[in-house]
Amino acid sequence: MFWQQVLNGLTLGGVYALVAIGYTLVYGVLGMINFAHGSIYTLGAYLAFTGVVMLHLPFPLAFLFSLVMTAVAGIVVERTGYYPLRNASVETQVICIFGLSIVLDNTIMLIWGSPARAFPMDLFPTNFEFLGLVISPVQIIIIAFALVIMGLLYLLVFRTKPGLAMRAVALNPEAANLMGINIGRLRLQTFVLSASLAASAGTLIGVYYKIISYNVGLSIVIKAFVVSILGGIGNIAGAMVGGLVLGQVETLGAAYVSTGYKDAFAYIVMILVLMLRPNGILGVYTREKV
Amino acid sequence: MERTAFPGLFRFQNRRSQVTILGLLALAVVFPLVIRGDYPVHMANFVLYNMILAVSLDIVAGFLGEISFGHAGFIAIGAYTTAILMTKVFPDAWWGFWVALPIGGVMAAAAGVLVGFPALRISGQYFFMVTMGFGEIIRFVLLNWHEVTNGAMGVTAIPTPSIGAFVFSERWHFYWLFLAILILTLIPIVFLRRSYIGRAWIAIREDPVAAEAMGIRLTAYKVMAFAISAFFAGIGGGLLGIYLNYLHPSNFLATESILILTMVLLGGPGLIYGALFGAALMTGLSEVLRPLGDARMLFIGAMMMMLMILRPRGILGK
Numbered sequence: 001m002f003w004q005q006v007l008n009g010l011t012l013g014g015v016y017a018l019v020a021i022g023y024t025l026v027y028g029v030l031g032m033i034n035f036a037h038g039s040i041y042t043l044g045a046y047l048a049f050t051g052v053v054m055l056h057l058p059f060p061l062a063f064l065f066s067l068v069m070t071a072v073a074g075i076v077v078e079r080t081g082y083y084p085l086r087n088a089s090v091e092t093q094v095i096c097i098f099g100l101s102i103v104l105d106n107t108i109m110l111i112w113g114s115p116a117r118a119f120p121m122d123l124f125p126t127n128f129e130f131l132g133l134v135i136s137p138v139q140i141i142i143i144a145f146a147l148v149i150m151g152l153l154y155l156l157v158f159r160t161k162p163g164l165a166m167r168a169v170a171l172n173p174e175a176a177n178l179m180g181i182n183i184g185r186l187r188l189q190t191f192v193l194s195a196s197l198a199a200s201a202g203t204l205i206g207v208y209y210k211i212i213s214y215n216v217g218l219s220i221v222i223k224a225f226v227v228s229i230l231g232g233i234g235n236i237a238g239a240m241v242g243g244l245v246l247g248q249v250e251t252l253g254a255a256y257v258s259t260g261y262k263d264a265f266a267y268i269v270m271i272l273v274l275m276l277r278p279n280g281i282l283g284v285y286t287r288e289k290v
Numbered sequence: 291m292e293r294t295a296f297p298g299l300f301r302f303q304n305r306r307s308q309v310t311i312l313g314l315l316a317l318a319v320v321f322p323l324v325i326r327g328d329y330p331v332h333m334a335n336f337v338l339y340n341m342i343l344a345v346s347l348d349i350v351a352g353f354l355g356e357i358s359f360g361h362a363g364f365i366a367i368g369a370y371t372t373a374i375l376m377t378k379v380f381p382d383a384w385w386g387f388w389v390a391l392p393i394g395g396v397m398a399a400a401a402g403v404l405v406g407f408p409a410l411r412i413s414g415q416y417f418f419m420v421t422m423g424f425g426e427i428i429r430f431v432l433l434n435w436h437e438v439t440n441g442a443m444g445v446t447a448i449p450t451p452s453i454g455a456f457v458f459s460e461r462w463h464f465y466w467l468f469l470a471i472l473i474l475t476l477i478p479i480v481f482l483r484r485s486y487i488g489r490a491w492i493a494i495r496e497d498p499v500a501a502e503a504m505g506i507r508l509t510a511y512k513v514m515a516f517a518i519s520a521f522f523a524g525i526g527g528g529l530l531g532i533y534l535n536y537l538h539p540s541n542f543l544a545t546e547s548i549l550i551l552t553m554v555l556l557g558g559p560g561l562i563y564g565a566l567f568g569a570a571l572m573t574g575l576s577e578v579l580r581p582l583g584d585a586r587m588l589f590i591g592a593m594m595m596m597l598m599i600l601r602p603r604g605i606l607g608k
Contacts, residue, residue, distance in 0.1 A: 032415065033415045033418070033419070080595075081595070084599050085598060085599060088598070088602060089602075090414060090415060091357055091414070091415075092598050092602045093598075094415050094418065095357070095551075095555065095594060095598050096594065096595050096598035096599065098548065098591075098594065099590075099591045099592065099593070099594030099595035099597075099598065100591065100595055101591070102548075102587055102588070102590065102591025102594070103588055103591040103592050103595070105587075105591075106584070106585060106587045106588035106591065107588060109584060110584070110585055110588070114584060218544060222419065222422065222423065222426075225419050229416075258434065260430070260433060260434035261430055261434060263426075263430065264426065264427050264430035266423075267423035267424075267426055267427050268427065270419065270420070270423050271408070271420060271423055271424070274408065274411070274412050274416060274420060275408060275411070
């Protein structure tokens with residue numbers, strides 16, 4: 001029973017890590033919370049659903065379809081929500097992006113309807129037992145996918161030129177600009193990457209739970225935020241660790257403390273971390289000064 | 291800083307604004323006598339209710355400059371405390387409501403103190419998330435604490451308030467009750483804004499480091515702002531329960547906090563009359579948009595974006 005919960009927590013944690021890495025990338029480059037991240041996550045799930053159920057594509061193609069379309073949506077979000085206000089105060093920008101996330105969530109609801117939608121049950125082979133654990137093939141796909149993406153992102157950020165540019169902009173946007181980094185283009189690239197990561201997480205969790213609904217965006221943003229601050233915001237390795245921690249906290253908490261509070265654990269963890277260790281578990285990022 | 295103990299409440303810039311305020315007040319008082327019919331009075335009640343909430347949020351979001359996404363949490367505490375005291379603790383006494391309402395406000399203020407302390411260490415967008423988390427935790431408690439809050443079933447059969455034998459049975463009775471409480475909310479808030487406390491809040495908003503150097507204790511003033519803001523939000527919440535006779539945790543979603551915040555930002559934060567104007571406009575707008583059904587939120591989101599792009603200081607703001 002315990003190990004079963006740990007496995008389920010690991011799956012959830014892998015997805016949270018994917019969401020949080022995209023989120024923390026945008027925070028690093030823009031210095032701002034991306035409230036539209038959860039909406040993109042939802043959009044990704046619905047696009048994959050459309051690909052599988054309406055266009056009758058095989059799952060990998062539908063997944064790819066969702067990634068490409070949400071990458072476009074990421075560009076739209078950057079151009080409509082952030083670009084017009086790039087010189088305004090952080091509060092103004094965050095409220096504007098909040099408005100954009102409400103618009104996106106409700107557009108999704110108008111297109112696909114407000115009742116939850118279900119993925120077909122026979123999309124993947126049935127569950128099997130291994131060492132006394134019930135394992136679903138989707139769990140294996142999620143954990144493997146999350147690990148591969150984390151590895152690739154690590155290489156991207158620490159071994160390539162665009163990654164160097166991202167880190168430079170995160171440290172000091174003005175100096176980076178003077179060094180010849182095209183910040184406008186870098187922001188778009190970051191949004192494309194971040195949107196695809198969110199969409200992949202949304203799709204994977206959709207096929208894992210087999211059900212998707214339009215109004216989960218806000219709680220996903222909050223969970224991504226919790227994961228990011230757990231690892232220290234702007235820290236990619238931290239987001240991976242934080243994702244796995246939150247996955248375990250939620251699954252074990254729901255199993256052994258209370259199911260009704262499952263979604264409240266994230267908030268409690270957030271408040272504790274901000275009060276006790278504002279630099280995150282890995283603690284490299286200094287906290288915001290007043 | 292000059293410490294004025296009794297700032298003039300009617301110290302307006304000119305006679306014209308005095309006349310405007312008294313005129314608007316007279317119009318508000320006679321409104322239900324002129325306009326008969328349940329629907330307009332019902333709408334007016336919601337405008338007044340939202341005005342109380344928006345003005346209470348203006349203390350934190352406008353004066354102190356700490357944008358809070360968790361106002362629904364304070365409203366919920368006030369609403370549930372009032373409703374539970376009225377239904378379970380003193381159900382048969384006519385004075386139940388008049389005792390329960392201030393207790394609801396005090397409970398909300400206690401929660402405000404709890405939220406005020408993190409505001410000392412956390413500010414800006416981190417604080418958005420903390421307040422939103424606070425509001426959601428309150429909602430989870432309401433949903434799961436079955437013994438007290440009745441969980442997802444909600445609190446039902448909340449009695450109608452009365453004064454002795456007089457029972458608030460008609461919608462226009464509630465109108466005057468809400469109007470009276472709005473005025474009782476506005477008077478201390480206007481006083482506070484004009485006293486040294488209000489000026490200290492503005493100083494903290496403009497530059498916390500300089501304010502502290504001038505001898506303003508950040509801790510005391512920030513926590514005070516949150517407690518007062520939460521108190522009036524709790525009072526507003528108490529009114530919701532007696533008006534609807536029914537409370538449910540889904541009355542206090544994060545969306546509710548955001549709608550109230552939008553009212554404050556729409557009118558112009560920190561002006562008081564901006565919050566009043568924003569509350570009236572948003573309540574009217576969501577009523578006009580009601581035929582659109584679920585698409586209503588789409589317009590509200592688009593409006594938030596347009597507002598931030600075109601007039602980030604609000605419609606009435608400078």
